[in-house]
Amino acid sequence: MAHSAITGLSADLLPHRQWAVSRWFYANPIWYYHRRSAAHEIRPSGKFYQLVDSLLRDVCHLLNDAGLRTTPSCEGHSYPRERFERIWEELKREEPLIRGEGLVVKDSENDQAFLFRQSDYRIPWPSFEDFYREASAHQNVGYLGILVPSDRPDLAERFASSQYTTPATRLRLDDQIGTLLGGTLFEVRVETTDSTTRAAEWRDFTRYVPQMLAAGQAVAQ
DSSP, rough: OOOEEEEHHHHHOOOOOGGEEEEEEEEETTTTEEEOSSSSOOOHHHHHHHOOOOHHHHHHHHHHHHOOOOOBOOOOOOOOHHHHHHHHHHHHEEEEEEEEOOEEEEEEETOEEEEOOOOOOOSSSSSSSHHHHHHHHHHHHEEEEEEEEEEOOOHHHHHHHHHHHHHHEEEEHHHHHHHHHHHEEEEEEESSSOHHHHHHHHHHHHHHHHHHHHHHHHHHO
C-alpha cells in the first residue's frame, strides 16, 4: 500500500511547552518523531485516550468533557537505563530506513500513515551516552497543557488565580503558546524522580479539577 511521503521529522527532545505546537508521529510507540505544526488542532478521540499516559486519562476526560482541550502530555517516568538502550537500538535501526526505502510512521492524532524518507537524516545524538544523559533527565518531568477556550474568560481567570502549587507540582499560565492555539493555556508540571510521589501528585490534581470546573460553571450560570 502506497503512503504519502513526509520529510523534516526529528527524534530530538523538545521543551514540554512546545509539544502543543508540534505534530507527532510514531513507527513504534516507544518513541516519537515530530515537526512544527502549521495549524494545530487538538481533537480528543478514542485513539487519543489510548495514547495518553494512564495517570492523565481521568483528568483529560474531565477537562475535555467540560469543553476544555488538553495538549500532548506526559505523566513523567522513572524508566531504567535498559529502556533507553532499547529506544536507542530502535532509533539506530530506523535511521538507515529513513535514509533509504523509508519508514512508515503514523500521525498520533488520527493514525494516518506516511512514509518518512529523507536522504540526509541523522539521529540527533552522536552517541548513546549523550542520548541517555538528556532523555533520562527529561523523563522526570510530567507535563499537561490545559487550553481554556477564548469564550470562557471566567474559567481562565479561576485557573490563573488558583495558584495551585505543591512541593512537586505547579500550575501556571503560558501566554505565548496559548495565543498560538487560540485560547488561554495553562501548564501543569510535576517534577519528581519518585514514581509513588508522581502518582499521588497527579491523583491530587485530578481531584482538584472538578472543584475548579464547578466553580467556573457556577459563575457562568
